Amino acid sequence: xxxxxxxVAACLAVLTLQGAAQDINGLRIDPAGAPRSDAGNSMRFDIxxxxxxxxxxxxxxxxxFSGLYSADAVASRRSAAVxxxxxxxxxxxxxxEQSGLSSYFTAPDAYVLEQDATETGIAAAPLQAQAxxxxxxxxxGVRAAFCRNALIVPGNYRIAISLRVAADxxxxxxxxxxxxxxxxxxxxxxxxxxxxxxxxxxxxxxxAFVMLILPHAxxxxxxxxxxx
Numbered sequence: 001x002x003x004x005x006x007x008v009a010a011c012l013a014v015l016t017l018q019g020a021a022q023d024i025n026g027l028r029i030d031p032a033g034a035p036r037s038d039a040g041n042s043m044r045f046d047i048x049x050x051x052x053x054x055x056x057x058x059x060x061x062x063x064x065f066s067g068l069y070s071a072d073a074v075a076s077r078r079s080a081a082v083x084x085x086x087x088x089x090x091x092x093x094x095x096x097e098q099s100g101l102s103s104y105f106t107a108p109d110a111y112v113l114e115q116d117a118t119e120t121g122i123a124a125a126p127l128q129a130q131a132x133x134x135x136x137x138x139x140x141g142v143r144a145a146f147c148r149n150a151l152i153v154p155g156n157y158r159i160a161i162s163l164r165v166a167a168d169x170x171x172x173x174x175x176x177x178x179x180x181x182x183x184x185x186x187x188x189x190x191x192x193x194x195x196x197x198x199x200x201x202x203x204x205x206x207x208a209f210v211m212l213i214l215p216h217a218x219x220x221x222x223x224x225x226x227x228x
Contacts, residue, residue: 045091047082055079055095063088066177068162068210069113073101110160110177112210134202138165141198142211147224151188154213154224157181159189161211169198177210 047058052074056067065088080097092103101113146152160177174193179186
């Protein structure tokens with residue numbers, strides 16, 4: 001799935017290609033170095049060295065996984081050969097060797113690609129700070145919108161969403177990467193997201209974000225009770 005790639009104390013976590021650990025009003029942004037998903041049985045892979053995009057397409061087809069990354073992020077990059085029995089996560093890491101990219105998982109079957117820290121350079125720091133500022137705006141805006149709608153208030157469901165935000169702050173693309181188990185709620189989530197208008201858009205409007213909403217523990221405090 002060529003594309004690009006936040007917990008509401010339900011947990012809404014925003015995962016971008018730059019990713020960084022941060023806590024904002026109880027919302028956690030998972031770091032790029034978050035634990036990778038190595039769960040599952042090993043399987044046989046026979047993926048030859050080739051363009052990284054083609055290799056990722058073959059990997060996704062073999063595993064049923066969904067990759068979240070920008071077309072620019074994989075353009076002109078090559079994959080390493082993957083031959084043998086591996087867990088899917090191990091195979092993906094092997095494929096990315098020497099590509100300048102690394103992976104982390106937002107769900108058992110969904111991963112994000114990001115540029116290795118060694119490639120970003122010192123000059124990236126100010127841009128990362130600006131990216132984190134936008135992540136906070138995005139989290140706050142989406143949390144407020146969800147908390148205003150009784151059908152989709154976070155708390156007892158899990159959903160992963162991919163979305164893009166235009167330069168003017170409008171959410172212009174949103175799709176569900178799985179389901180909450182309730183079709184009416186799924187539809188209301190998409191309708192609500194498409195009505196979100198933020199103060200401004202991201203540095204790169206072509207970049208997509210993955211939003212992961214997880215259920216509360218039974219004894220946790222609802223995030224909607226906290227100031228947005």
